[in-house]
Amino acid sequence: MRRRQLIQIAAASLAATGLGVHAQSSNFPNKPIRLVIAFPAGGPTDITMRQLADNAGKILGQTVVVENRPGAGGTLPAQLLQTSPADGYTLAQIPLGVFRLPYTTKMTWDPVKDINYVINVTGYAFGIIVPADSPIKNWNDFVAYAKANPGKLTYGSTGTLTSPHLTTELIAQRLGIQLNHIPYKGSAELSQAIVGGHIMAAADSTGFAPLVQSGKVRVLNTWGAKRLEKFPDAPTLKELGIDIVQNSPFGIGAPRDTPPDVAKKLHDAFKKAMEDPSYVQALARYDMLPDYMDSAQYRRFAQETFNREKALVEKLGLAKPN
Incomplete structure (x- = not known):
């Protein structure tokens, strides 16, 4: 009799807990939501994500x-998800650097399995710039200087193991040149460095557009499949004989065990937010476009990217030792 009562009490307790979770989910959201992004205030990611969040x-x-949580190659927001409650009130931007983590550092979590991939929203366009007064006038000048001065051509990026860093190193490897990489914490800091003459070149997303328009820097190339409308004179890498196309989709993730109905509500809200003209206009300032993937598509993309980034990290000799 006693055992039967204990079983009944335990079952009732579990049921009550389940009802409580369901009640909380159905009432979601009933307080502000935190969206953690991987780059500092003032850059293209910050500006466009604030519009989307609004x-x-x-x-x-x-x-x-x-x-804003910059640093560590854009991976700090994803790491934060691993210790945050799975209630939908903490979200994170997931840049491509997240998928390189297991190959470059020791980890206790899996970037594919331990994140709830809510929605992909956009992606970066990239290129390489130099100061307007630089003696390097075009890409041929850049390569010629690097070949004549191994390791002396300094370039900045938005951080070690970010897409601008790894792609530039891949370009250098293809061309047989050696560059000197200087990492910064984001586009705003990188822009100050290139304008201030602290580095000879910069690899970044097209957040550098205002610097080009004000005549402070010159674009040597862009990395998409075709030339960017805003920089029609800048050749693509493929036009320069380098068979590389690099863009960098990113989206929003939540803690792994976030309830499905909460994740769906977040997905639906951010999808509608993406379609607002104000967000499209904010993206256009940086040659970015909406790049929608639903939760299932985004999860598949995460797995495919995880596999692909392993090959890139190993090719560049940056994988951690076993």
């Missing part, structure tokens, strides 16, 4: 607060 907050009926 749009989503209006749809959800709660403020979506953007928090």
Whole structure:
């Protein structure tokens, strides 16, 4: 009799817990949501994600607060998800650097399995720039200087193991040149360095557009499949004989065990927020476009990218020792 009562009490307790979780989910959101992004304030990621967050907050009926956590190759927000409650109130930007982590450092979590991939929203366009007064006038000059001065051509990126860093190193490997990489914490800091003459070149997303328009820097190349409308005179890598096309989709993730109905509500709100003209206009300032993937598509993309990034890290000799 006693055992039967204990079983009944335990079952009732579990049921009550389940109902409590369901009640919390159905009431979601009832407080502000935190969206952690991987780059500093003032750069293209920050500006466009703040517009998206503002749009989503209006749809959800709660403020979506953007928090900046730069550094570690853009992986700090994803790491934060591993210790955050799975309730939908902490979200993170997931840049490509997240998928390189297991190959470059020791980890206790899996970037594919331990993140709930909510929605992909956009991606970066990239290129290499030099100061407007640089004696390097075009890509041929860049390569010629690097070949004549091994390891002396300094270039900055938005951080070690980010897409601008790894792609530039891949370009250098293909051309047989040696460059000197200087990492920065984001596009805003990198822009100050190139304008201030602290580095000879910069590899970055097209957040450098205002510097080009103000005559402070010159674009040597861009990395997409075709020339960018904003920089029609800048050749693509493929036009320069380098068979590389690099773009960098990113989206929003949540803690792994986030309830499905909460994840769906977030997906639906951010999808609608992406479609708002204000977000499209914010992206256009940096030659970015909406790049929608639903949760299932985004999860598949994560797995495919995880596999592909392993090959890139190993090719560049940057993989951690076993």
